[in-house]
Amino acid sequence: MDDSVIGFSEEGARCLHHPHDDALVVSIQIDDYNTHRVLVDNGSSADILYYPAFQQMRIGREMLIPTDVPLVGFGGTRVYPPGAITLSVTVGDYPQQITKDVTFPVVDCSSAYNAILGRPTLNSWKAVTSTYHLMVKFPTEYGVGEVQGD
Template sequence: MDQPQEQTPRRENERPRPPVGDIQMIVGGTTSAGSSKKARKTYLRIVQSVQLTGSTPKMARLDNPSIGFLEEDARRLHHPHDDALVVSIQAGDYNMHRVLVDNGSSANILYYPVFQQMGIGRERLVPTNAPLVGFGGTRVCPLGVITLSMTVEDYPQQITKDVVFLMVDCSSAYNAILGQPTLNAWKAVTSTYHLMVKFPTE
């Protein structure tokens, strides 16, 4: 077995070595990229490049107040903690618990046992050919795409929006995963330290 090569310490004022290679981001799903191979390639080119223009684009004025977190928001928790950000939401007529909020996921995921418990007919599934790739390199082919109406929080400070999920048939500690598409659509701000999600409402 080859022994790992020891790296010689860099002398002061010596030019740093160039990187050995690139480690790209992990993406998957249809919500951002689309289901076709061409659409996914286009999406990858966009997220892996930075384009500069001569003028700074004007930002749309936001009527919503700024969203932030205070130390008192975390007082109900035991610190230190390394808990995941897990919430409960209303999906249709059901309260769905153990929903993981994952800023790093490029897709919303719904697990098949939840779909069965909700009694939704499989005819509502839209076929997809966009596989998901996990950290171990395992490819998971979704059973389809389904759109569900989601309500978060209590009236009157609540939002109700349609959420597009990729449905997968595999074991998980969670019932669903809310990823970047939904968090961005809701203008949601998350804090893993406070274990809290905040978003503007009417």
């Protein structure tokens, strides 16, 4: 697993229409839910779950761990999450997949996304992203796993 070489080739980008500036948006499994519209954001210092997605998972609000730490946005605006929750996240296709617990602050505001995967999770996965290829790759016990952008 530690000796995996992760790389991208031009072949991996052939199915995409270039040039593009599309965001890297993937589908992953959060607990037992196939979650679409998950933004992979190397610039985010937090993993985020948006409240509408949290509600669709039918997890009781009492499961949230209270937090008083605000999230600070690009313009300096502060958002205070009603709480955080730790959920199991699975990415990749068997057997090149990984499952790890991720602590998400739950944010009650509108977004085009259901969740954001930021640096905490990407680093814990030892993931490498390519916006050009719209792909995330990561080492697993069975070789390099990957998830393609939607």
